[in-house]
Amino acid sequence: MRQDIRNKILAELQNNNVMLLGDHGLGKTYLAKQLLADNWIYFPAPNPAKTNLLLVLEKFIHKGRKNKIYKKAKPMQINELCSEIIALKKKIFIVIDEFHMVSELSALSYGFLTESKNIRFLIISNKKYIEKAEKKPAAKRFLWDFKKIELSPLSRPESFVFAGKLFEQYKIKRNDQLLAKIAKNSSGCPLTIKRSVEQVSRGEKPDYLSFGEVQDKGINLFPVFFLFAFVLIGMKYLLRITDDYELANISGFVGIIVFFIIRFVWFKLK
Numbered sequence: 001m002r003q004d005i006r007n008k009i010l011a012e013l014q015n016n017n018v019m020l021l022g023d024h025g026l027g028k029t030y031l032a033k034q035l036l037a038d039n040w041i042y043f044p045a046p047n048p049a050k051t052n053l054l055l056v057l058e059k060f061i062h063k064g065r066k067n068k069i070y071k072k073a074k075p076m077q078i079n080e081l082c083s084e085i086i087a088l089k090k091k092i093f094i095v096i097d098e099f100h101m102v103s104e105l106s107a108l109s110y111g112f113l114t115e116s117k118n119i120r121f122l123i124i125s126n127k128k129y130i131e132k133a134e135k136k137p138a139a140k141r142f143l144w145d146f147k148k149i150e151l152s153p154l155s156r157p158e159s160f161v162f163a164g165k166l167f168e169q170y171k172i173k174r175n176d177q178l179l180a181k182i183a184k185n186s187s188g189c190p191l192t193i194k195r196s197v198e199q200v201s202r203g204e205k206p207d208y209l210s211f212g213e214v215q216d217k218g219i220n221l222f223p224v225f226f227l228f229a230f231v232l233i234g235m236k237y238l239l240r241i242t243d244d245y246e247l248a249n250i251s252g253f254v255g256i257i258v259f260f261i262i263r264f265v266w267f268k269l270k
Helices: 003-012 028-035 049-060 068-073 078-087 104-113 130-134 137-142 156-169 176-185 190-201 222-241 245-269
Strands: 018-022 040-043 092-096 119-126 147-150
Touching: 003 018, 003 028, 003 147, 018 028, 028 040, 028 092, 028 119, 040 049, 049 068, 049 078, 049 092, 049 104, 068 078, 078 104, 092 104, 104 119, 104 137, 119 130, 130 137, 156 176, 156 190, 176 190
Parallel strands: 018 119, 018 147, 040 092, 092 119
Antiparallel strands: none
């Protein structure tokens, strides 16, 4: 499965850096990890860049941390550290996941390594969020000539075959009707298929709506904090009845502060 995408990535990496894009749950990370070999290194996140670059040097330099160059590299500036990696003159493939989270400093740091033809990047990002990262000047420069490869959802037949393999893996009796239902309701998302099959293996009914793409809708905590502020201010008047004026003044003061913080954050977000 996805052999065509793997071949395309490997072909592009011969002469270019590659950006693998796709929605959550389509198997970008899984696909990239299948490509890992001795001269590849994988990072689950782009930050902090210096920590990642030190790990690159440690892996590919002779004797790793015991090497004198590595010991001298820790206090080095980023550009000096990158120069040491380039000086190794080794073919290195660096895979960086969740690249849409990259900071300006990290993007600038990785940019130093693009000067070498021996070093290639495969970065992985959620399609929805990469545009925001590309607005950062350093990230925009770093990603300028990357070849974009988009990972699409599985087709219905591919979903059916993938679910069937998982049935075998989990030692579930084959049920073509259930496989077809999973393939139909998974929207081509491997993560949804995998977790649906896991539910079947536990004797549960697949809950397709609880898997797949991460929802971009944040939890609205405004009513909770508003209620909290209301309670604090209300306590002020209740405590006055008990003649505990000191505690009443403190609760009222805290409540007013919380209320104005909520108002500020609310209007800022809007």
